[in-house]
Amino acid sequence: MKKKQSTAIEVAKLANVSQSTVSRVFTPGAKVSPKTQKRVLDAAQKIGYRPNALARGLITNKTNIVGLVMGNIQNPFYPEILDKLTKSLYERGYHxxxxHTKNDEIDQDEISQFLEYNVEGVIMTDVLLSSSVVSRLSTHDIPIVLFNRYTQDSSCHSVCCDNYAAGKKIAEYLFKQGHQKFTYISGRINTSTSRDREKGFVEFLTQKGIxxxxxxxxxxxxxxxxxxxQLLKDSNRPDAIFCANDIMALGVIxxxxxxxxxxxxxLSIIGFDDIxxxxxxxxxxxxxxxPVNEMIEETINILLNRVEEETTKPKCLFLSGSLIERKSVKILKE
Amino acid sequence: MKKKQSTAIEVAKLANVSQSTVSRVFTPGAKVSPKTQKRVLDAAQKIGYRPNALARGLITNKTNIVGLVMGNIQNPFYPEILDKLTKSLYERGYHxxxxHTKNDEIDQDEISQFLEYNVEGVIMTDVLLSSSVVSRLSTHDIPIVLFNRYTQDSSCHSVCCDNYAAGKKIAEYLFKQGHQKFTYISGRINTSTSRDREKGFVEFLTQKGIxxxxxxxxxxxxxxxxxxxQLLKDSNRPDAIFCANDIMALGVIxxxxxxxxxxxxxLSIIGFDDIxxxxxxxxxxxxxxxPVNEMIEETINILLNRVEEETTKPKCLFLSGSLIERKSVKILKE
Structure with a gap:
């Protein structure tokens, strides 16, 4: 059995005020006279009453909880995101x-949990979500921000690295070093990240007749x-490989x-993520x-400012990032 | 502005019952007649009322939320733990x-958050916690289980790998392969994991006069x-190194x-964790x-069964694990 917690009723009794006055004292921004406030706080301290975030959440509809859905945590990129997201949200008073989705795709059961816990918003990283999931959350007016993903119909906010532009830049960089036989190793083919990196890479080279x-x-x-x-046993093997993420590139190396x-x-190899x-x-x-820090900043901004801007259409941000040159690409000797 | 949610009051009105009857219908185990239950559920469905986990938490004191505190998420061992713990808790209806602690040591501010969110228990992995933190949580009767850590005064439950016994076994294994010059590279010296692995390793070898x-x-x-x-430049370098975790061992390799x-x-090298x-x-x-799966199982058992066993002293479990032989140790030729 849990110990009984001091309740607002007891505080009200001791401070000789109504229970709703006690609620007001513990609700940010609510009106209450300084004198009454002091009386309530003194009483609360005396009997060990602590305001309860969940109770406050029921009154103000603010739980300060953000749901985070993450899939493949084995890719070291995602623990880093989790770490930084948690810290940034904590600094703003959110938890x-x-x-962790069992499947690639988030299911209705998991959505029910978000609703039950009255989350103020949901951030999704490397998971697929169906349009029925999006519409169910939007019925309940819970904003979703996709992190490094977007939906084809732009029904959700999303913050991405500009994977298409990055794919192009990578192709250009390898091309300029004089490489001739290029291979792209994709990520899971149903992800927008992998598709866009491929698209940029292939488009640039196609324009060069490759x-x-x-x-x-x-x-x-x-x-x-x-x-x-398999690929490297072939006598006609590539001289440059672009991998859709770093962890695959390490396998190639x-x-x-x-x-x-x-x-x-x-053989030259380029990855993606900078883990x-x-x-x-x-x-x-x-x-x-x-540009992880910037991506996280924008994700949180959209999520937390969403309340004031509900008439605007979903935002889709594409941020650049940059090439980090190390030693896995042969540099053209002039 | 968030949309207004249907409330229990509206359900009560429509079903022509009291609000407390509505609460009972949505409280597991509470008494209510099948007839009344049906009337309430029909009304709830009609107006789109969903029981709120947080509201239920206030009534039943069960939020089904477990707090998880994790420090060094850059060590791939911990994302794996996070993944498995989340799955196991989810299967039992917990979230x-x-x-993520900013510092090594968990602070009072973070503890306040646990209290505010009325968590049913706290699991702590690689973080330090002071006795004042332990006593504050126990005042509020919130159980703590330390995962792969323990306190010297056994004031908390804990589930550990038997690091001392493992350190001994590792020393014995290397000794039997004929190695003669041994080095231990420690983890952070204020952690029980590193101290115990060192103790077992050093004790075994000392008994052999090494x-x-x-x-x-x-x-x-x-x-x-x-x-x-530094170590390997020395002409008198070791022929066997035991590293307190795998990620350091990879650096050594x-x-x-x-x-x-x-x-x-x-040079032979042994790590710890099997990432x-x-x-x-x-x-x-x-x-x-x-023995990660077993450790997670025991951690959750202690946490969730704790309620029925409050008179018992804190449990301290030490589980064995096993040596995984790969190719980084020279095998004695007979």
Whole structure:
């Protein structure tokens, strides 16, 4: 049995005020005279009453809880996002109710939980969501911000790295170093991140009259390793590989090393994300750094300012990021 | 402005029952006749009323929220724990309110948040907590389970890998392979995990008349790399290194490779945790696998059964785990 908590009723009794006066004292912005406030606070302190965030949430409809849905936490990019998001939200007085989806796709049951816990908004990272999920949350007026994802019909707010532009820049960079045979190893093909990176990469090269090979990966180290094992045995193997994320690129590097292929002399590799491991000396991976801090800042701004701007259409932000040059790409000697 | 939610008052009006009857219908285990229940549920459905977990929490004192405090999420061991803990709790109808501590030590402000959100229990992983924090939570009768940590005075429940016994086994294993010069690279020295692994390792070797060297690390890749850079330049370098966690061991392997030292021929390395990267082919790290699933199971059992067993003293469980042999240790030829 839990110990009984002091209630607002007891505080009201002791301070000789009504229960609704006690509520007002603990509701930010509510009107109450300084004299009454002091009397209530003194009484509260005396009997150990603490205002309850959940109770306050029921009155003000503000729980200060944000739901966060995350899928593939094995990719080191996402723990970093979780870390930074939690800190930024905490600094603004918000807390994270964490959901890890069992499947790629978020289901109705999980949505029910958001509603039950009266979350003020939901941030979704690498998960798929159906239009029925979006409409159910919007019926209840709970804003969603997709982090590094967007829906084709723009029904949700979203904050993304400009994956398309980044794919183009990466192709241009490799092209300028004099590479000729290009391969793209994709992430899961149903993700907008992988599709856009591929689109930018392929478009740039096509304009130069080059047809890159596209191999299917799934954003895991194992996929990078296995795809590269096959690919690099071929005598007509690529001289430059762009991987849809860093963790796959590390798999490609390891597969190449195992086959005795020297990086970057025989093969250039570029990743995406700039996870901590990319800078480890034996990898020293050239990669695209997503503008994580800016992305998080914008995500939170949209989520928390949403209340005042409900007439505006969903926002879709695309932020640039930048190429981090390390040692996995052969540099053109002039 | 948020849309107004249908309230229990409206449901009560429509169903022609009192508000407390509506509450009872939505409170698990509360008494209400089947006929009344049907009338209330029909009314609720008609006007789109949904029971609110937070409101129910105020009535039943059950919010089904567990607070989780995690520090160093950059060590891949912890995202895995987060993932599995969240899943296991979700299966039992509980949700995780996630806290990432700014500092090593959890502070009073963070504790206030647990109280405000009326969490039913708190799980703490790699964070330090003072006795004042423990006593404050226990005043409010909120159980704490330390995950892979314990307090010297056993004031909290805790579920640990038996780090002391594992340290001994690791020393024994290396000793039996014929190694002679041993080094331990510690984690952060104020952690029980690192101290116990060291104690077991040193004790076993001391009994064999060997005095191992102890170097200070901090559980990061960079520490492993930097300590090894210094250590391995010495002509009297060790032939076996035990690292307090895997991520440091990977740093040691990379430093050794950079110095042209062959693993395992010239140097044997053992880690601790069995993170996913330990099995990557270019590392193939022999390590101690913590019994993660069992540890999570026990943690949740203690937390959720705690209510019925409040008279018992704090539980301290030590679970074994097992050695995973890969290719980073030189095997004795007979």
């Amino acid at each position: 994270v109710l964490f959901f 047809k890159p090979i596209v191999e299917e990966g799934d954003y895991t180290y194992e996929a990078g390793y296995n795809v590269a094992r 390891d597969a190449a090393k195992n086959l005795g292929i020297s990086i970057p002399n025989d 901590a491991m990319a800078s480890w000396p034996l990898y020293s991976l050239t990669t695209w750094q997503q | 995780v309110l996630f806290f 005095k191992p060297i102890v170097e200070e690390g901090d559980y990061t890749y960079e520490a492993g790399y930097n300590v090894a850079r 990379d430093a050794a490779k950079n110095l042209g030292i062959s693993i395992p021929n010239d 996913a990267m330990a099995s990557w082919p270019l590392y193939s790290l022999t390590t101690w696998q913590q």
